[in-house]
Amino acid sequence: MFWQQLVNGLTLGSTYSLVALGYTLIMGVLNILNMAHGEIFMFGAFVGLFLMTYLKVNIFVAMAGAMVAGALLGTLLELLALRPLRRRAVSDLAPLISTIGVSIFLENLALKIFGPQSRAFPSGALSGVQIQLGPIRITLVQIVILGISFCLMFVLRFWLSKTRVGKAIRTTAENIETANLLGINTNKIILLTVALASGLGAVAGVLVGLSFNAVEPTMGLSIGLKGLAVLILGGMGNITGAMLGGLILGIAEVFTVAYGASSYRDAVAFGMIILILFIRPQGLFGSSSRQGGRF
């Protein structure tokens, strides 16, 4: 029972981590909260679903398609809603509100295009193959989710720390003006970061859609709020924090459901962040020297 719940928690948590990584990347580079992230996640889930239902592609191609669609949406978000705000000095709240506007727009666009009903993935997608490992029963879907999310997380980590572009992103996160002076095209880097974060969010959408086997236009909001919780839990703009925070939240939620208060499941995330904010506002893994700490 315990080990089984732990696996379930890890699976759920790894999708939260992927969502939170999107928030973290944008938070780290631009220092803003992207409230439209949940809706990009939802669009990603729909794109994956339609690719699999109508074009009958396999799950990995569908995820790649969702990632491209998410990256495109992210590009649009940056060009239409974020860049115009950066040209003039505005308060911190302006981008927050602008992205809230985008999220309202996208959610209602999805309701208009896809309709309010929840859709399921085609049955052949990943059949309910189960593997028995001692006391644990793990489904193929769970393995795919765990594999893909951990793969993406480690690739991202490596890419950020070792490659030239990753270095440029980290420099931009440290200080945009200085990065500009050093000859980095920060606009390009920011565009890349937003697109990348959105692409990750879209893949997470497909994964979450697979694990619940339900995709609906309103799924963005609840997962978006969870992602925010993870962001706080792990420390803002901290990639390791986002990864571990997501896992912690997923496990905490699954155990809350398994051992008692199932109806309080959604309160766990926010109860936890309120507690964290009061005890350790910089997050579990943030450095104490400043709020957050970058990458």
Next chain:
Amino acid sequence: MDVIFNQYYLQIAIFVFVNAILGVSIYMTLSTGQLSLGNAGFMSIGAYTCAILTVKTGLPVYLAIPIGGIAASFISIIIGFPALRLTGIYLAIATLGFGEVVRVIVLNLTITNGALGISGIPTLGTKIGKVLSSLGLSKGFGGLSAQQTSTLLVLVILVLILAALVFFCTRLNRSRVGRAFAAIKADESAAEAMGINTTYYKLLAFALGALIAGMAGGLSAHLTFFIGPKDFAYNRTVEILTFAVLGGSDLIIGPIVGALLLTLLPELLRSASEYRLMIYGALMVATMAFRPQGLISEETVRFWKRKLGRRIK
């Protein structure tokens, strides 16, 4: 008479004023530069306290609404002590989290009737209607039907409450407290160095905002006959926030104008109702891109004063 005072227009006017009161509540916390996204949570506490008091204990509405506000304010002080150590986005997320926790708790308690919500709340309109008929005015008054008269009176009450709030806020702004708020908004560390007890004033603004939101919650419960946990979810918070954002949060008139526009806009766009919320979202993005300080800022007021002043000469 019937054309102007038809039930539909009156109802919209009532929503405009409730939303304007909510706009004032977020203005209150924003006037110290704190972004609180917990207003829907406080509204929920006020609405439920008030509705439970009137439905289950039969307390009169005019007592229940202030009690609801005080309850919200009390809770805000409890969470405010630790929460106000946070600033900016951290406070926004913490208060957003608070709102979600309130929603989940309301969803699970038996006294709040869970997801079903509380229905059969006596509306202000019917209460006033009863008073009117006991005064022998059941046929209506001055060419208006009884229902219209009572709705109109509800509207008058709301106008009076809003006017009182505006009066209170403008007086507050000129007082020692208001100057302290403005100093904290401009620069918190500098304000502290000047000897202002920033924690106290921030908490005061937070509690006042919660009080107003709680009372608005109580009012809305007694205007709509029914409240449920979904009425006070994330969407509501965002809605309240947009009043202040669109209207501008420098001056108290800003959120009120924002509430007016954003409540009327969906009604005007009813012919395009399928695209209504999409337009709403696009409008928010456009406002931020072209006029991030909101429609009305101090400069706007100065500009019009100068312009109108010249014309008078």
